[in-house]
Amino acid sequence: MTQLQGAIAATRFGMGARPGEIAAASSDARGWLKAQIKASAAAIPDNGLLSTKQVYEARREIQMENGMAPGAPGAPQPVRGQNQQPGQPTEAQRTINQMIQRESREGLQKEVAARGRHAASTDTSFAERWARFWANHFTVAARNAQIIGLVGPFEREAIRPNVFGNFGTLLGASSFHPGMLVYLDAARSIGPTTEAAKRRDAGLNENLAREIMELHTLGVGSGYTQADIIEFAKALTGWTIGGPQTARLAGIRPNAAGNGRQQRALREVAQEMQREAGEAIFVEQLHEPGSRTVLGKTYPGAKGQASAILDDLVMSPATAHHIATKLARHFVADHPPESAIKKIETAWMKSNADLSAVARAVIDLDEAWAEQPVKFKQPEELLISVARATGEDSAFGRDQRAVYQSLAQQPFSAPSPAGWPDDTASWSGADAIKKRLEWANSVSRRMSRAMTPSEFLDRALGPIAGTRTRQAVSRAESAEQGFTLALMSPEFQRR
Amino acid sequence: MTLALNSFALNRRHLLLAGFSATFISAGAANAATPESKGRKLVVIILRGAMDGMAALPKIDDPDIRAHRASLIDPKAIALSDGFALHSAMPKLAALYQAKQAAFVPAIAGPYRERSHFEAQDLLECGGVKSVSDDGWLNRALQKAPAAYSAVSIGPSQPLILRGASTHTSSWSPPVLPEASDDTLNRLMDLYESDPVLKASLTAAVGAEAVAGSMAGDKSMGGGRGGGPAQYTPQLQAAGKFLAQPDGPEIAVVSLEGWDTHTGQNGALQQRFTALDNGIDALRTQLGDTWKNTAVMAISEFGRTVRVNGGQGTDHGTGGLAILAGGAIKGGRMYGDWPTLKAAALYENRDLTPAVDARSVFKGLLRDQLGWAANDLDSKIFADSAVAKPMGGLV
Numbered sequence: 059m060t061q062l063q064g065a066i067a068a069t070r071f072g073m074g075a076r077p078g079e080i081a082a083a084s085s086d087a088r089g090w091l092k093a094q095i096k097a098s099a100a101a102i103p104d105n106g107l108l109s110t111k112q113v114y115e116a117r118r119e120i121q122m123e124n125g126m127a128p129g130a131p132g133a134p135q136p137v138r139g140q141n142q143q144p145g146q147p148t149e150a151q152r153t154i155n156q157m158i159q160r161e162s163r164e165g166l167q168k169e170v171a172a173r174g175r176h177a178a179s180t181d182t183s184f185a186e187r188w189a190r191f192w193a194n195h196f197t198v199a200a201r202n203a204q205i206i207g208l209v210g211p212f213e214r215e216a217i218r219p220n221v222f223g224n225f226g227t228l229l230g231a232s233s234f235h236p237g238m239l240v241y242l243d244a245a246r247s248i249g250p251t252t253e254a255a256k257r258r259d260a261g262l263n264e265n266l267a268r269e270i271m272e273l274h275t276l277g278v279g280s281g282y283t284q285a286d287i288i289e290f291a292k293a294l295t296g297w298t299i300g301g302p303q304t305a306r307l308a309g310i311r312p313n314a315a316g317n318g319r320q321q322r323a324l325r326e327v328a329q330e331m332q333r334e335a336g337e338a339i340f341v342e343q344l345h346e347p348g349s350r351t352v353l354g355k356t357y358p359g360a361k362g363q364a365s366a367i368l369d370d371l372v373m374s375p376a377t378a379h380h381i382a383t384k385l386a387r388h389f390v391a392d393h394p395p396e397s398a399i400k401k402i403e404t405a406w407m408k409s410n411a412d413l414s415a416v417a418r419a420v421i422d423l424d425e426a427w428a429e430q431p432v433k434f435k436q437p438e439e440l441l442i443s444v445a446r447a448t449g450e451d452s453a454f455g456r457d458q459r460a461v462y463q464s465l466a467q468q469p470f471s472a473p474s475p476a477g478w479p480d481d482t483a484s485w486s487g488a489d490a491i492k493k494r495l496e497w498a499n500s501v502s503r504r505m506s507r508a509m510t511p512s513e514f515l516d517r518a519l520g521p522i523a524g525t526r527t528r529q530a531v532s533r534a535e536s537a538e539q540g541f542t543l544a545l546m547s548p549e550f551q552r553r
Numbered sequence: 554m555t556l557a558l559n560s561f562a563l564n565r566r567h568l569l570l571a572g573f574s575a576t577f578i579s580a581g582a583a584n585a586a587t588p589e590s591k592g593r594k595l596v597v598i599i600l601r602g603a604m605d606g607m608a609a610l611p612k613i614d615d616p617d618i619r620a621h622r623a624s625l626i627d628p629k630a631i632a633l634s635d636g637f638a639l640h641s642a643m644p645k646l647a648a649l650y651q652a653k654q655a656a657f658v659p660a661i662a663g664p665y666r667e668r669s670h671f672e673a674q675d676l677l678e679c680g681g682v683k684s685v686s687d688d689g690w691l692n693r694a695l696q697k698a699p700a701a702y703s704a705v706s707i708g709p710s711q712p713l714i715l716r717g718a719s720t721h722t723s724s725w726s727p728p729v730l731p732e733a734s735d736d737t738l739n740r741l742m743d744l745y746e747s748d749p750v751l752k753a754s755l756t757a758a759v760g761a762e763a764v765a766g767s768m769a770g771d772k773s774m775g776g777g778r779g780g781g782p783a784q785y786t787p788q789l790q791a792a793g794k795f796l797a798q799p800d801g802p803e804i805a806v807v808s809l810e811g812w813d814t815h816t817g818q819n820g821a822l823q824q825r826f827t828a829l830d831n832g833i834d835a836l837r838t839q840l841g842d843t844w845k846n847t848a849v850m851a852i853s854e855f856g857r858t859v860r861v862n863g864g865q866g867t868d869h870g871t872g873g874l875a876i877l878a879g880g881a882i883k884g885g886r887m888y889g890d891w892p893t894l895k896a897a898a899l900y901e902n903r904d905l906t907p908a909v910d911a912r913s914v915f916k917g918l919l920r921d922q923l924g925w926a927a928n929d930l931d932s933k934i935f936a937d938s939a940v941a942k943p944m945g946g947l948v
Contacts, residue, residue, distance in 0.1 A: 243815045243816055243864060243866075246816060246863065246864045247863055247864075248863055250863070255863065260863045260864065261862060261863030262862065262863050263815055263816070263862055263863050263864050263866070263868070264862075264868050265815050265868070268668070268669075268869070272669050272671075278667070278669045278671070278672050279667070279672070284668065284901060434750075464709075465709070466708075466709035466710055473810065474602075474670065474671065474813075476670075476671045482750060483687065483711070483713075483716050484710055485710065486711075486750055486751065486754050487706075487709070487710050487711030487716075487724045487754060487757075488711065488722075488723045488724045488725070488754045488755070488756075488757035488758035488760075488761055489708070489709050489710070489711075489723075489724040489725050489726050489758060489761070490709050490710055490711075490724075490754070491751060491754040491755050491758050492728070492755075492758035492759075492761075492762065493709055493726070493728075495732075495733050495738075495741065495755075495758075496728055496731065496732055496733065498733075499731060499732065499733040499737065500731055526744065526746075526747070527744065530740060530743065530744045534740070535736065539734075539736070539737050539740070542733060542737055542741075543737070543740060543741060543744060546741055546744075547744060548744070548745065548748045548751060551751065
């Protein structure tokens, strides 16, 4: 029985058992998991990976080296959306954009590799699963050239350091990170009555405000209105990314003539903005002035306005319910029992959204320790669990991109801000199963013959592997076929 | 009712199936033809992300359109009829309209009135009014089909619209890695005997592969994940290939992603409209003779704001646009009414007010194209939908 507890801890709560891990977790499975509740356990070694600031610096260097000062009229605009109007880019701009794109793609590949390696080797894989849950909750996906370079830094800077802290801290770090501001268009959203908006014929973009309420906090259908979204979007205006382009947008010119107090102040602001390139900053000139009313409460204007609204969203019971449901779905079942949701909700409210307390409550859910695995693994989970059991990364295949693409889950590339779906039906369609079989069939040819397929079952699943699967695997006509059946077995496809 | 696979072409894999699943292949199941369908086909294209219908088909004679969105109107749009013009990136669709093989339903929307993509897509696919169910309306339709119809979706994941109790569904995308041997497949079938979910999926996959046979190895066919505009043509071609098979499925579902244009809309849509235009044309070519019996419907979860936003884009709106095409469609005309763009006529002073319930179009096509019974449409397939009467005369 305790072996089973250890196996559940390592596979359902963790990312899959490494050799010996089931035994190590078995004496005190819940304690083994709770020992992983610390910020350092969710960190990823970032040797060689760029910070957001470095990504922007690298872009700037490319621009400088190619004779285009950033922010100059016609220069490539780091925060602009896809196919921004007006005007077509010149040949030089296209070259620069291509170079930036190439560098971003290389950066993304490094991020994918580092993240996969870490998940395959970490001995705190519950913390890893927990971090990935929140990264998916606050999805920033590599949708286009402007965002590709930022998805990795976003997860490492905004998400991972905060997943065992207060939810409010995590929400703030996510909402005001350049990655999120670009991904959900807030970096280009301008208070509609500001001078900047009139000058630019630009204005409000409600995307981030909507998704924070719908996806990150309250949840859809929880009672907020379109008017609340617009008010919140106005409160979020002014939050953007430092850099010369933002300075121009705000009408702040570093070389403004004159020696009046106002001009000097403007110059100082402009210089500061140069220094802050690639940082999330608040620019008053872009912020819609005045108080805002969201969900019946009035918030006075300026810099602290959006944060004050976020603080109240954190403490809303709707947020507790929305996130408790998602957590229960992730750790218990696609349709989790009310009892499980309620327990997480209670821990959330009692601890004022302290995610360490919430994590402990999830581990303590009796509902999550059912004998049979019911959660269907997503493709990334499947690959990582093979790599963990074998200690090899053959699971990822020779061409990682192609394997991820075939299984329809390219890391950092969720199809929408809602993130990857977390239910069986989304991943178990006919073609998906066929692709998994093709994958298993090709991986099994490369798996080390140092262990037999039955030993693989022992290591990876322990007592979770049922008689039927054990028999099928042991009766296979070749080691290859045995591995294929083990990888495709109902127990290994689930957690 | 017989298994979809059974009506698909036979190949070596088909022989495997007979052995393991007697429940599917019921007595007298040599159905092969489905006479009720008379070779008619339905293609449902879900344009995910909310296409700006007013950019695709601006009502250029609406006196208020320029005040709302002058910068979003294509100056080269091709005039069609009734004051509507089609974006110039879709010349082939315009030609189909002139040939009376394409039509449009402006200001269309489901019963949903909020603006969440995800909830709206789920409701569009499950056919519900307020709450999302685990099964889609096309799956429920298959359970009540007038004959042993089957459906296929193109892409690695089965969309909600086809999920549910009916197993007459399959999904397909091209193989990337070498396939497993028949022996391995047989053993896996056996291993899945007590796992209904995996068993049903593997069964359907084998069936789809039997049809796709000649497509295997051709990676241009429906390749890659759902993906952007570059995938539109291969996905629609793959759908055409399935439908054109003798005894192939009656229904195909294709998801085309990338329509959420919050910023820089004109450039993004130029690319997507071009890809959609080419994709529908490729579907027509692939279908060959079958095109004349085919109805294609493309629809989004909702429309977009009437006014341009701060980033030369549009935000989530309400009334959208359905595109109808195919030899079976009574084309060359606009269906429904135009609610106008007067400030007072806008929904919540921002969106195009819906004039047609999307379920009316779904029901009209199911009834008139493929012969579903009206009372099943009103209750079992689209619960509580009597208010949305089937739209007649589409085919």
